[in-house]
Amino acid sequence: MGNVGIAVRDLDQAIAFFTDLGLTVAGRAEVSGEWADTAVGLDGNHARIAVLNTPDGHGQLEFFEYLHPDAIETEPALPHEIGMHRxxxxxxxxxxxxxxxxxxxxxxxxxxxxxxxxxxxxxxxxxxxxxxxxxxxxx
Missing domain, CATH: 3.10.180.10 (2,3-Dihydroxybiphenyl 1,2-Dioxygenase, domain 1)
Structure with missing residues (x-):
């Protein structure tokens, strides 16, 4: 597995929380352009991203905060809902x-x-x- 990607409303807040838990920032970037539109399947895709490594070095979380298009707010998932769980x-x-x-x-x-x-x-x-x-x- 490469990583788990999670969209967040505030990238800096997510980084602060998970680094306090012991993850380390492997890299940060802004992504946009035709390649990003194609890869993600979203026209005008522009996001700030950060990849964090787990303390054991075996896992990564990738967080992304959309600058364009505007992020869509949804209700947080409940433990028994189908889809990304936890x-x-x-x-x-x-x-x-x-x-x-x-x-x-x-x-x-x-x-x-x-x-x-x-x-x-x-x-x-x-x-x-x-x-x-x-x-x-x-x-």
Whole structure:
């Protein structure tokens, strides 16, 4: 897999949230032009993008903020809706990860659950309503 792409309303806000969680910025750019229109299938495509690497170096998230055409606001996805579901992170300390998220005014949807003494996990809304899951292995 190359990366997971996520459209956001505020690129800088998304970068701040995910870098606080330990991801690192691999690169930033503005993209536009015929090649971008063709690749994305959207005429007049112009966006600011940032690619972030996961701490283990095995994954990447690509965030893009559309400058043109205007981004279309939608309701954030619910956990049981078909389509892009969530971004999940295995964390060493779920309480520490939640404290970082809280600094960005992002809190669990309901609370922290324990699954069969294997994981502590929770869902929260990140920037632009992105569903984010934290999972801490207990064994």
């Amino acid at each position: 971004v999940s992170f295995v964390v060493d300390d779920i309480d520490a990860a939640l404290a970082i998220a809280a600094r960005h005014d992002c809190h669990p949807l309901r609370g922290v659950a324990t699954y069969e003494d294997v994981y502590k996990l929770t869902y929260l809304r990140g920037p632009s309503g992105i569903l984010v899951m934290f999972a801490q292995e207990l064994r």
